[in-house]
Structure formats: C-alpha cells, structure tokens
Amino acid sequence: MTMYDRIKKLRLEQEMSQETLALKVGYKGRSMIARIESGQVDISQSKVKAFAKALNTSIDYLMDGTKQVNDFQYRLMRLISEKHISADDLFKRSGISQVDFNNYISGTYIATPEKAAMLANVFGVDANWLLTGEEPTMRTDPEEFALINAWRAADELTKAMVRRALGMEEKK
Numbered sequence: 001m002t003m004y005d006r007i008k009k010l011r012l013e014q015e016m017s018q019e020t021l022a023l024k025v026g027y028k029g030r031s032m033i034a035r036i037e038s039g040q041v042d043i044s045q046s047k048v049k050a051f052a053k054a055l056n057t058s059i060d061y062l063m064d065g066t067k068q069v070n071d072f073q074y075r076l077m078r079l080i081s082e083k084h085i086s087a088d089d090l091f092k093r094s095g096i097s098q099v100d101f102n103n104y105i106s107g108t109y110i111a112t113p114e115k116a117a118m119l120a121n122v123f124g125v126d127a128n129w130l131l132t133g134e135e136p137t138m139r140t141d142p143e144e145f146a147l148i149n150a151w152r153a154a155d156e157l158t159k160a161m162v163r164r165a166l167g168m169e170e171k172k
Contacts, residue, residue: 002039003048003064004036004037004039007036007037010055010057011033011037011055014055014056018037021051024053025047025051025054048062056112057109058110061107061108071132071133072110072111072116073104073107073110075129075130076119076130077105083124085123096115096119111130111131113146113149114146114149116131117145117146120142127142128145
C-alpha cells in the first residue's frame with residue numbers, strides 16, 4: 001500500500017470528502033486530492049505533515065505504513081498501565097468507542113482534542129498533557145476544553161458577543 005492509498009483509506013474511514021480534506025491541508029479544491037490519491041502528484045514533506053494532522057494520524061504511518069509508538073500512544077498506554085483501568089470500564093466512562101480506542105492504541109490515529117479530553121477526564125489528567133506532553137497550567141474537563149478550543153477558533157465578532165453576554169469589557 002502506498003502513501004497515497006493510505007491517505008485515501010484514512011479519508012474514507014473518517015467519512016471525509018476530498019473537498020474537506022483539501023481545505024484542511026491548504027488546497028483550494030478537491031481535484032488536487034483526487035490527483036494525489038491516484039498517485040499522479042508527489043507531495044512535499046510539509047504537506048505530508050499537514051495530511052497527517054488533517055487525517056489524525058502520524059507522519060510515519062502515512063510515509064511507510066509503520067505504526068511506531070507515537071507520544072500520544074505512549075502516554076495513553078502508560079496511563080492504562082498505571083491506573084489499572086479495564087478497557088470495558090474505559091469505554092463506558094469515557095464515551096470513546098472501542099474502534100477509536102483500538103486505533104489510538106495501535107497508533108493509527110491520534111485523538112482529537114475533544115476525545116483526548118474525554119479520555120483525560122477518566123484518568124484524572126490534563127487533556128493537553130495527554131495530547132502534547134506539555135505540563136498543564138490548569139486541569140480542564142471535556143466541556144471546558146471544548147469551549148476553550150471554540151474560543152480560540154472564534155472570530156472577533158463572536159468573541160465580542162460572548163464578552164457582551166458575560167458583561168465583560170471589550171479589549172482595547
């Protein structure tokens with residue numbers, strides 16, 4: 001299986017359109033994704049990184065199909081070992097599907113921030129630490145983590161409306 005086959009496989013598994021993938025990696029339209037998936041176009045190393053991020057997988061997996069232990073996978077396996085939480089209990093308490101969990105453990109996927117927050121909540125650790133390994137500045141629950149990410153992605157008009165609703169002064 002080639003890198004181009006793996007890109008297509010992951011895109012289809014995630015029920016993502018070529019158009020959506022194109023926008024996530026910085027192309028204007030789906031035609032470039034179609035050409036890449038058919039092996040007609042080579043992609044630069046920086047684009048491989050963008051594809052890995054957009055498809056929630058590792059660069060190693062895209063490049064050569066290896067499922068080397070990534071940092072997220074290592075931290076997740078360490079928590080499972082240290083906390084002695086069974087897989088069934090983890091599924092029930094986190095809301096993560098068995099399929100997603102197996103993909104995280106195998107290294108095929110890295111969790112989205114929302115799903116990392118759901119897992120982190122079960123283990124009692126910071127979601128950002130689970131994803132990045134960075135020491136937390138404060139512990140957040142899944143809803144709070146999702147709100148923080150939404151705030152960071154919001155445009156200035158949306159932020160102004162939220163500030164007004166909360167009775168906060170506008171930033172000058």
